[in-house]
Amino acid sequence: MRAFYFDDIPGDQRLLHDSGIPVSDEILKSTGLLHWHIPTSQQNQIDTVAKERSYRNRDIITITKDGLGDLYEAKLKSFYEEHMHEDEEIRYILEGSGFFDIREHPSDSWIRCQVDAGDLLVLPAGIYHRFTLDENNMIKALRLxxxxxxxxxFKRDSSTDVNPYRVDYLKGLAVN
Structure with missing residues (x-):
């Protein structure tokens, strides 16, 4: 996985949008984001991570124009709207590639995380983020x-700013 600050230049969300400013592992850790690279030939290691982090269920999501048909554009648009979840978001990329953008706190800058096959990402509950495919227009991911x-x-608005999971997320950042 490669991380960098988003350039905020208008245009296709699936483009790289690399500002040229890399984001270190230390900065990623300060946001609460966790990541590993586990080659897809060693997927059994996912079971170890799942057990350590108490992930009990999983499924596979494939995002392609052919697979989603008429829903493709609407799904991509909804994934790219800034939002948060009340649970961790865990994705292990099996095939394809894309981008997870996360909000850095307190700067509110976007950090773009470029993911490819073998990348495992854990976004903490309460972090504002969004997702998009890249120009390859395909990703297959294991969701845990x-x-x-x-x-x-939960789309970002005044109610999500006071959501207990968001508040807990921010408190956790203050402790670190």
Missing amino acids: FKDEPKWTP
Whole structure:
């Protein structure tokens, strides 16, 4: 995984948008984001991470124009709207590539995380983020869940700013 500050230049969200300013592992850690690279030939290591972090359920999501058909553009648009979840978001990239953008606190800058096959990302509950495919227009990912699979996005607004999971996320940053 490669991380850098988003350039904020208008245009296709699937383009690189690399500002030329890299983001260090230390900065990523300060946001609460965790990441590993586990080659897809060694997927059994995912079971070890899942056990250590109490992930009990999983499924696979594939995002392609052919697979989603008429819903493709609407899904990409919804994934790219800034939001948070009340659970960790865990993705292990099996095939393809894309971008997870996370908000750095307190600067509110976007950090773009470029992911490819073998990358495992854990976004903490309460972090503002968004997702998009890159120009390859395809990603297949294993999604891991602590409990029953669910994916409920809460769009950023004044109510999410006071959401208990967001508040806890910010308190956790203050401790570190």
